[in-house]
């Protein structure tokens with residue numbers, strides 16, 4: 411069960427797909443795999459839904475596929491028979507809660523009120539869909555619910571779009587987002603596959619919004635020599651930072667520094683890259699999955715944390731950006 415939730419958290423965005431024509435389902439599977447999404451949800455709102463889940467699971471084993479709009483136990487069972495990795499509901503019934511709890515099925519019940527949240531918690535579920543998010547007060551309501559229910563990870567769904575997604579992802583209580591806005595229509599995906607793929611890829615990258623804030627080096631020679639070092643390019647790729655070349659970053663946001671007083675690595679470190687992202691926990695989950703050894707450090711005085719990776723004489727420090735300002739994240 412844990413693995414499914416780790417995958418959803420790492421991805422941060424669940425595309426919500428409603429399938430009424432099975433001919434295009436493999437195209438969707440290829441599309442979301444190529445765009446770098448590790449999970450998606452197929453709503454049980456059409457007759458084709460269960461078969462769509464089966465096709466996706468058979469042909470794209472790397473995708474974590476959930477069934478959405480699960481309204482009762484029977485529907486949940488059918489979705490599980492088709493190969494669903496997890497179930498999602500717009501609300502919940504005690505029947506579905508009991509069934510999923512008894513059988514250890516990864517389940518995301520839908521909630522909107524404190525009573526519903528408490529009920530879901532009582533059955534052991536603490537990753538909850540907040541639905542319909544925007545209509546139920548959006549960020550304001552989520553913040554208010556997050557205070558008493560700090561152990562809950564919310565998945566706001568309903569009204570999420572590319573304009574508001576980053577505001578949600580910057581909230582501590584947001585575990586991931588769900589939305590159909592990531593899913594092009596069947597016609598669009600066929601006619602403009604490449605263009606739509608670029609758009610979907612950039613939405614996926616926006617989940618973390620990794621950005622190089624500053625590059626510091628002891629000497630320019632070190633900068634040019636170590637760009638060729640192994641491991642360095644891999645970090646850039648994982649953090650989706652290949653768009654702007656590192657050399658361009660150095661020219662615009664680089665500086666020569668006499669030392670790195672904050673680093674304990676002393677003489678071994680000759681360069682430092684300060685990166686920002688929307689959520690440190692998620693950044694850590696992404697790095698962990700890729701096998702990176704990072705440490706979580708407390709910044710003296712600020713009361714917050716940053717992540718640090720050491721690679722080829724460089725220190726990468728990842729901090730959190732909120733409303734355009736960089737912050738050490740309190741965790």
Ligand code: 3PG
Nearest residue numbers: 426567568569589590591
């Ligand atoms: C769902 O089933 O989860 C919602 O209908 C998705 O909502 P959206 O279309 O506003 O993203």
